[in-house]
Amino acid sequence: MNILIISAGAVGAFYGAALARQGARVSVVCRSDYAAVKRDGYDIKSPLLGDHRFRPHAVYREAAECAERQDVVVLTSKVLPGIDRVALLRPAVGQDTAILLIQNGLDIEQEIAEAFPANELLSSLAFIAVGRGAPGEVNHQSNGSLILGRYPSGVTPRAERLAALFEASKVSCKLTDDVVTARWQKAVWNAPFNPISIMGGVLDTAQMLARPEHEAFIRKAMQEVCDAAAANGHALPPKLIDNMIAGTRAMPAYKTSMALDYEQGRPMEIEAILGATVRAGKRAGVAMPALESVYAIAKMIEGKKRMPDSG
């Protein structure tokens, strides 16, 4: 199986390594670490996969350099207004190529489905803490599990095969025939916790839930996402919010991915995670006052980083 990982940062390298361990022929397109990865491959440090070196079959700067036919093209870039995902994929997508998105956010598939209507489109949510160290160095901290399904619904033989490869490498990969509902479910946590975590320096999960009034506000925002999901035809389990709050409290305090991006001055997926959720809710006529407020403030904070003279 020929697999090409496009925009292979830490996430792409991790899942690429998991597939390569099961014999898939995994190549990568990576720009920033190109020289180091071309020379030495990736230095994977992972409690799940074990520490090891992952040498891709081929390393490219751009997908256009890749002449081999690919069975699956995996896109692991961030979902940002400035990143043209269709252009990243285009050169590598052939007649029978399946596309797998391992990306955050809501409503991120439609643009790709419209650009490649004849190709199988798989969509996956990653629950993982992984980061980059020195060039080519990938530090996997925890979790790593995936939820994967065909977009807009169903499961395909290729999805099953990919899931089997991941599972064989100890990466939990749960197949779903309703990946859109799975994205809504993840948005219930992400849409409030991620942007609120960048307000006030950085707030960790314990700080966001420190007092009953804080939790009440977070719950209100989560409920808005549930209402929006239901209004869009994706009713979520009734105990979801309770379970997510309990689950968050059960873990040690941690910083969201957006908080880490904020701290390190990296672009934040505000539109994919929060903006898309607010828009989907409003299109369906759902009032989203808490999330709209969080969205407005998050955009001010994002805008500040681009302004000259900001403290």
Next chain:
Amino acid sequence: MNILIISAGAVGAFYGAALARQGARVSVVCRSDYAAVKRDGYDIKSPLLGDHRFRPHAVYREAAECAERQDVVVLTSKVLPGIDRVALLRPAVGQDTAILLIQNGLDIEQEIAEAFPANELLSSLAFIAVGRGAPGEVNHQSNGSLILGRYPSGVTPRAERLAALFEASKVSCKLTDDVVTARWQKAVWNAPFNPISIMGGVLDTAQMLARPEHEAFIRKAMQEVCDAAAANGHALPPKLIDNMIAGTRAMPAYKTSMALDYEQGRPMEIEAILGATVRAGKRAGVAMPALESVYAIAKMIEGKKRMPDSG
């Protein structure tokens, strides 16, 4: 006229100096700068009053040390849940003493009126940028004007006399017979801008208005204050929000007083400025979704400062 300034920080020293210049016998109660002020008085640096030394008639650590009868007791402390304003005033308030509050916030008078029902209560809003330098040093940067009236309404001869003293020292002091409406009016700006300014590091006024969506959110929050004011019987002028936005844009970008408090780790008047506004609106049945969101997030940020191990 015997005047005692209680909790004389930079604000109290500035207005005390203005009154003393017109011959009022001004004493002060100050704790943190006591030794320096007792010895040398205040070193006032002010484009309005001129740079000069203000030597109070007497300097006390606590109001209880003051044996002289006072015509007016001026309270210039912050309005914070941890500060017992009645206890600060009590020892200095005699039978004929008028109380003047020069403090921020909404609904800050009632507690004082109930504790001293027989005394004349004056309430004043200060529009001033003034800070402390070394002990006893007061740096007045800009503005300084006051709005002053009797609580809950009206103007008294003593209010007129105080206003005349201030004006004689070039400190603009506008008398109002409806100081509660004046407080609502100030809350229209303060309740949104102050707490939003502490989100995302610190946001200055230009950053909070950088994009039309930002302004739209700020306007929504301001409108909620206007609605709450009207529902509480204090209808505000229809062009108020437009004028405040235009006025804010016309000034160079600046940091709110809450942003300065936040940066310097000082307590913030979140309850007096924002909490009281939200509560007054909700009591009157006004929906305050934007302000409630801002309030919830501001409390998380405030709470973070008190938690151990916060980054």
